[in-house]
Amino acid sequence: MSKQTPMMEQYLKIKANHQDAFLFYRLGDFYEMFYDDAVHAARELEITLTKRNNGKSEGIPMCGVPYHSADNYIRLLIDKGYKVAICEQVEDPKTAKGVVKREVIQVITPGTVMESNMLKDGENNYIASLSHFSDGSNVIVYNDLSTGENRLVLINQGWDAVIHELFNQPIKEVVISSELPEDLQRELRDRLQVTLSYQDEVTFNAEYRNLSENINNDTRLMEAFSRLLNYIQHTQKRSLDHLQKAEVIELNEYLSLDMYSKRNLELTETIIKKGKHGSLLWVLDQTVTAMGSRMLKKWIERPLLDRTRIENRHDIVEGFYQGFMERDSIRETLKSVYDLERLAGRIAFGNVNARDLIQLKQSLEKIPELKTVLNQFNHKQIKHLANELNYPEHLLELLQSSIVEDPPISIKEGSIIKDGYNEQLDTYRDASRNGKQWIAALEKQEKQDTNIKSLKIGFNRVFGYYIEVTKANLHLLPEGRYERKQTLTNAERFITPELKEKEQLILEAEDKSIELEYQLFVYIRDQIKEYIPDLQHLADVVSNIDVLQAFAHVSESNNYKRPRFVKNKLHIKNGRHPVVEKVMKDGSFVPNDVELDQEKNILLITGPNMSGKSTYMRQLALTVIMGQVGCFVPCDEADLIIFDQIFTRIGAADDLVSGQSTFMVEMLEANHAITNATDRSLILLDEIGRGTSTYDGMALAQAIVEYIHNNIHAKTLFSTHYHELTSLEKTLAHLKNIHVRAEEYEGNVVFLHQMKEGAADKSYGIQVAKLASLPEALIDRASTILTELESGNKKEQMTKDQTVGKIDAGQLSFFVEEQAQIVNTKASRNEKESGAHEMVAQELSDLDLFDMTPMDAMNALYKLQKKLK
Missing domain, CATH: 1.10.1420.10 (MutS, DNA mismatch repair protein; Chain A, domain 3)
Structure with a gap:
C-alpha cells in the first residue's frame, strides 16, 4: 500500500476504532467520508460520490455533507439503523503544528439520539442491553437517553419470554455481549428488527453508584446495568448528569401481554399500517403534553395488577370527570408546559440553547397556576397531586433575570443575556x-x-x-x-x-x-444542572396529572363508565369496542353484554364471517386493559375481574421471517396461551384449526377447548365455524354457546351484530362471498355444489371445466349426518370395484349414527375413507 498523506493517516487511525459506524470527519465546513464509508453513504444518502487524488492514479472514494445541514443526513442514516461517529477538530488550527488534532466527540446510534429533530415527542427512544446468564436467566435494561430513564427487568421464564418482553417495548438498539450465541443474536436481529451493538466491559463505574441504589447488589442486575452504562459512556463521551436511579420492574406486578396479544389487540399501533391511528392509544391519547403522551403509552403497555393502585387512579379520574370546568382549566394550563423531561436531558447533555431555557422558564411559570386549579378540587388524591407540584423557585428567578425573551438559536453569536445580569x-x-x-x-x-x-x-x-x-x-x-x-x-x-x-x-x-x-x-x-432531579420529579407529577385528566376527558367524551372490580363474576352491560365505535362515528355500533363466571367460564361463539365475533372478543380484552390502566370503560356498567395475563389468537398471518406458515403461527400462539395461562387469565381464541384439513382442525379445536376447560379454568372466548363443536355444551359443564345473529333476506345476509344464547345454525359463507363481489357465475356454482352436498344427491363427478377448484373429500359439511350421506354415496359408487369396497359399505351400513357422538362419527368416517383410498 502506498504511503498516505498525514491527514489520511489520521483518518484511517480514527476509523480503525469505529469500524461499525460512518465516520463524519470534519474538514472545514464539511464532514467528509472516505473509502467504503463514502461508497455506502453516497448510496444511502443519494449524494455525489467523488474521488480524492491523494497522489494515486485511481484516487480514493470520497463524499461529504455540509456541516450546517449535517443533522438531516445523520437522521437519515440513524433511521436506517446505522451509527455515525462525529469527528471534530479539538485544537485551534492557528496554533496547530502539522495536521490539526481530531477526535471522535460522540457516536450517535439509533438508541442514543438526543437531537429533538430526530425524536418523536410522544414516544420514548429506548436503547436496551441484554445479559444472558448460565443459569438460564436474562436481564434486560432499558434506557431513554433523552429523558434519563433507567429500567431493569429480570426474566427467569426462558428465551421466548425475553423476545416477548423486548418486542413489547419501542427499542431501536440492543447492546449484548459478543459471546451471546449466534442463533440468539440472529433471532434478535430478525424478529425484532433492531441494531445490535456489543459491549463486553461490565465493570461498574463508581461515578454511577447512586444510580444503582434500587438494585440491592444483585450481581446479575449490576452486570447488565454496567453493560449499558459503559456503552452509553463510550459512545457519548461526556458526563450524563441527568440519568435517573434505576427502577427494577417486577413483572408480577403488571398484567402480562405477550407479543402476539399486543399485536393482535393493536394497543399502540395497527397491524397493517403500523401507525398510531386506529389503535387503543389513538383513542385514549387526549394528553396535552409530550411527556404525558409518553407516560400513557407506558401505562397501556404495562396495565396494573394491584387493585389499590388501580382504584386510586380511578378515584382521581372520577374527580377530574366531575370537575369538568376545572379540568378544562388544567388542559389550558398544560398547553404552556413544555417537555420538562427532555429539556432536563438536553441541559445535562450540553446541547440546549437559549430558546430551550425560555421554554423551561415558561413551563415553571405555569406550575403555580396549575397548583391553584388542582387545589380547587375537594378531593384528597387530587390535592395530594397538587402538593407534589414543587418546583425550584430559585431556578425560575435565575432564568427570569438572565435570558432575553426572544433569543436567537445560536449560543455563540450574542444577544441572549439580559441587560443588568452581568x-x-x-x-x-x-x-x-x-x-x-x-x-x-x-x-x-x-x-x-x-x-x-x-x-x-x-x-x-x-x-x-x-x-x-x-x-x-x-x-x-x-x-x-x-x-x-x-x-x-x-x-x-x-x-x-x-x-x-x-x-x-x-x-x-x-x-x-x-x-x-x-x-x-x-x-x-451548569447552574441549572443542579436542579435536574427536581425537574425530573416535577415532570413525573405533571405527566401523571396529564394522563389522568386525559382519561377523564376521553371518558366524558365517549360515555365511558367507571368499572367495579370483583373476584369471580365478570359482567359487562352493553359493552362497546372503543376503537371501532370511534371510527364509525355515526353511533351505529351495536353494543353487547358479556357474562363470565365460575359456572360458565368458556363462551363458544358461532356465527358467520363479518358478523362481529372478533370485534366482540377484542372489545372484552380492550375493556379489561382500559380498566387496569386506570381509565373508565366503554359500556353502561361493568364488574371486572383483575386478570394476570391476556392471550389472544386472532387473525391470520404468516411469519415469513421465521419461515412459519399461518397454521404454524396459529399453533404457536395457541400453545403459548395454554402453556402459560392460569385460572386468573383471559384467553381469546378465534377460529382455531382453520389452517389445516377439517378433521385435523376440528380435532385440535375440540382438544384445546377441553384442555382449557379441564386443566386451566381460565376465562375464555372461543369462536369457531365448526358448528359440530356446539355439542360440547352438553359434555363440558362450564362451557356455554352464544352466537351472533344474522338473517337472510332475498338471498343476502343481514348482520345484526347481536350476541344471543345458543348456537348458530348456518355459516352464510356463500352470502358473504357475494358481498365480496365474487363473480356471479362462481356464486351460482357454489350454491349448486352446496345444495348437492347438503341433499346428498350429488350424481356426477366434477370435472375441471365445471369447477372453479377441487373439493377436498375430507372436508366436512355443516352436519355429521350429511357427511354420512356423502360417504355412503361414494361407497355405493365404488362397490363394483372390489370386494374390499363391499366390506367398507357393509361397515358403513352397520354404523348407528344416532348412538354416536359427533367426534365418534367423524373418526369412524375417517377410517372408512382411508380404506377406500
Missing part, C-alpha cells in the same frame, strides 16, 4: 452602543465639514469601518486627513485616525461581549 457585559455593551452612536455623529459631522451629502460611514467584516465617497466628490475632501483603504468602481473608501481608534474600541467591545455571553450561558446551564 456588570462586565453591560460595560462592553455600553462601549459598543456608545461607539455606534459616535459613528453616527461622526458621519453627520463629516457631511457638514466636506459638504458631501452622499458621504456615508459603513462597516464590513473584512475592512472594518470606512468613510465612502463617490469619485465625483473626491475633489471636495481636504488633503492629508483621509487615508485611502479600498477602491471601488464608482467610489473610494477612507479611514481617519479618529475612526480607526474608535473602530478598535467598538470591535473589541463586541467581540468580548459575544465571548462573555457564551461563557455566561454555559455558567447558567
